[in-house]
Amino acid sequence: MKKVLSAVAVLLVCVLCACSSTVERVSDPKELQALGFLQANAVSRREVEGRLGQPGTIYENGRIVTYSLAKRDDRFEVTGSAAPEYTLVVVYRADDTLEKWSLVKAQSFK
Amino acid sequence: MSTCYLHTAKTESRKLPRLSFWIASAVLLGGCVPLPMPGSIEGGISDEAVRRIQPGTTTRADVLSMLGNPAERLENDSAFVFEWWQSYGSVAFVTGGPGAAGPVATTGQVGCHALAIQFGPDGVVTRAKVIHSKKKTSTVWFSIDMPRPSCTSELAAEVKAWLDEPPKNPP
Numbered sequence: 001m002k003k004v005l006s007a008v009a010v011l012l013v014c015v016l017c018a019c020s021s022t023v024e025r026v027s028d029p030k031e032l033q034a035l036g037f038l039q040a041n042a043v044s045r046r047e048v049e050g051r052l053g054q055p056g057t058i059y060e061n062g063r064i065v066t067y068s069l070a071k072r073d074d075r076f077e078v079t080g081s082a083a084p085e086y087t088l089v090v091v092y093r094a095d096d097t098l099e100k101w102s103l104v105k106a107q108s109f110k
Numbered sequence: 111m112s113t114c115y116l117h118t119a120k121t122e123s124r125k126l127p128r129l130s131f132w133i134a135s136a137v138l139l140g141g142c143v144p145l146p147m148p149g150s151i152e153g154g155i156s157d158e159a160v161r162r163i164q165p166g167t168t169t170r171a172d173v174l175s176m177l178g179n180p181a182e183r184l185e186n187d188s189a190f191v192f193e194w195w196q197s198y199g200s201v202a203f204v205t206g207g208p209g210a211a212g213p214v215a216t217t218g219q220v221g222c223h224a225l226a227i228q229f230g231p232d233g234v235v236t237r238a239k240v241i242h243s244k245k246k247t248s249t250v251w252f253s254i255d256m257p258r259p260s261c262t263s264e265l266a267a268e269v270k271a272w273l274d275e276p277p278k279n280p281p
Contacts, residue, residue: 022154023177023192057179059187060233064171066179087178091171100171104178106153 023106026086031103034076035088038101045096052078055090064091069103142203142214153194155225155240163227163238170233177225182269189273192225193265198245217249222265226272241268 026032037043037051049055055065056078068084069076076086087106091099159176162168173190180190200218204211222243230236243265 022156023159023194024156025176059170059174064174066174089171089174089178091175100175102175104176106178 021106023104026103026105034074035101035103038090038098040098040100043098045092045098048090048098052088056080062092063094064089066090142205145202145204147197147200147202147216147218149199150197153192154196154223155192155194160225160238160240163235165235165237168235170229170235173227173235180227181224184273187229189226189228191269192227193222194224195220195222213253215249215251216253216255217247219245220248221245224265224269226269228273239272241265241272243268 038048052067056068057066059065067088067090068079068081069086069088070079070081071077071085076088085105087104088101089104090101093099155177162176163173170187170190177192181193182191184190198219198221200216202216203214205214224241225238226241227238228236
């Protein structure tokens with residue numbers, strides 16, 4: 001019996017580990033709710049940085065920035081991870097107001 | 111089910127002549143149960159996402175908003191490279207001795223993929239291409255996880271060659 005249980009356990013682990021991950025833009029409103037303070041045209045760079053701190057990656061002289069995020073109990077936390085669970089992409093206008101943002105769920109690797 | 115003898119399994123396959131490797135593998139795995147494992151993909155970029163990247167209209171901000179940070183950024187962000195890897199299915203050999211069970215080895219084919227995107231000085235995509243590496247057989251000991259292949263050699267060379275190509279219709 002023990003042998004059978006062991007074999008079943010191993011088989012289950014095998015099947016569960018054979019999962020896939022693809023890069024996806026998060027569109028679920030429930031998931032995005034935690035980042036509701038990011039209102040396009042209404043929030044400034046200073047306000048965003050006040051909530052999230054300095055961005056992890058900068059593009060186009062700071063017009064586009066990204067934050068590495070992890071989800072903890074329905075809340076997002078900024079992490080320093082190089083392979084984050086989520087990447088928040090924030091695009092600012094020339095006057096430093098928020099133009100648009102997106103949340104990308106991904107597992108990058110090197 | 112017999113217990114596998116693991117004490118010689120740490121021998122690296124690269125150091126063994128090919129025949130010796132297969133003989134050693136046969137001895138090691140002889141008493142194990144082979145379990146087929148389905149293929150998996152990590153960090154994959156969907157065909158739909160690739161189709162959305164339109165030269166002449168898609169901007170750098172659009173690409174980042176869709177795909178997040180790239181694995182590689184070329185000078186002045188003139189190009190991004192996104193990478194992912196795929197297992198095309200594998201076989202895990204497991205042992206189940208009295209009171210213990212565990213993987214001895216997993217072998218299968220793995221491959222790397224890259225999406226290279228080139229931008230013009232205005233930050234708009236000029237061209238994009240998905241590049242695939244050749245599938246390679248890979249074996250990992252004492253694990254059911256396929257090893258993550260290094261995408262930094264042949265694939266990187268192919269990506270570089272593509273990025274270095276002069277544009278077909280220069281302005």
